[in-house]
Amino acid sequence: MKIKYNRTSTINQDGERFKLDKELYDLTLFDKGVSGKIPFMEREKGKVLVDLVSEGKVTELVVEELSRLGRNTVDTLTTLKWLDDNGVNVVVKGMGNLQSRVNGQKNPIWNLITSVMSSLYELERENIMERTEMGRKMYVINGGKLGRKVGTVENRKEFLQKETNQKIISLIEKGKSVRDISSRLGVSSSTVVKVRKYHLS
Known part of the structure; x- marks a missing residue:
C-alpha cells in the first residue's frame, strides 16, 4: 500500500499541495490543525498509519517535508527508524523525491542525511543538558533543594499511573512487542520492561 501523509498546524491551513495528486496513492492521511509539538505516533492519523504499518500493509510513505514526521529531531529520527525497521520506503517530495530505499536497499544519501540529523540532535541535547545543569546549580545556590523529600519513595x-506508562500498558495489552512500544513512544526498552513487570505482577 502506498500512502501519503501530511500535517498542518492550524485548521485554516488546508494543505492544497497535499490534494493535488491524491489519485496516485492508495490512501491519503491528513492531520489537520494538529500542533507540531504532538509526537507523530500520538496524532489521530499518525495512529492510523502506525496500525497499518504494524500490520505489514504499507510499502511506501510519501510526505511533502521530513519535518511532518515528528515534533522534533529525535521524534522524527525515531519515526524514520521505526518505518525502516518495518520495511517502509519513505519519499520526501520537498527534497526532490528523496527516498530512504532504492530497489529495496537503503539509500546511502538518505543515511547521510539522517546521520546529520542525529548529530544535530546530539548537539541540541547537549545544549539542553548544559542549560538544565546550570539552572539546577543556580537553584541550589539560591537555597533550593533537589530530589524527593527525605523519606519518600515513588x-x-x-509509577504505573504516569501518562506515558499508561500508554505503554495499553500497547502491552494489545500484544505489542517491547521493541515496537519503545519505537512508538520514544521510551527506552528498559522502561517498557519495567512497566510490563509491574503491570503483570
Missing part, C-alpha cells in the same frame, strides 16, 4: 501504583 510506589508502584504511582
Whole structure:
C-alpha cells in the first residue's frame, strides 16, 4: 500500500499541495490543525498509519517535508527508524523525491542525511543538558533543594499511573512487542520492561 501523509498546524491551513495528486496513492492521511509539538505516533492519523504499518500493509510513505514526521529531531529520527525497521520506503517530495530505499536497499544519501540529523540532535541535547545543569546549580545556590523529600519513595501504583506508562500498558495489552512500544513512544526498552513487570505482577 502506498500512502501519503501530511500535517498542518492550524485548521485554516488546508494543505492544497497535499490534494493535488491524491489519485496516485492508495490512501491519503491528513492531520489537520494538529500542533507540531504532538509526537507523530500520538496524532489521530499518525495512529492510523502506525496500525497499518504494524500490520505489514504499507510499502511506501510519501510526505511533502521530513519535518511532518515528528515534533522534533529525535521524534522524527525515531519515526524514520521505526518505518525502516518495518520495511517502509519513505519519499520526501520537498527534497526532490528523496527516498530512504532504492530497489529495496537503503539509500546511502538518505543515511547521510539522517546521520546529520542525529548529530544535530546530539548537539541540541547537549545544549539542553548544559542549560538544565546550570539552572539546577543556580537553584541550589539560591537555597533550593533537589530530589524527593527525605523519606519518600515513588510506589508502584504511582509509577504505573504516569501518562506515558499508561500508554505503554495499553500497547502491552494489545500484544505489542517491547521493541515496537519503545519505537512508538520514544521510551527506552528498559522502561517498557519495567512497566510490563509491574503491570503483570
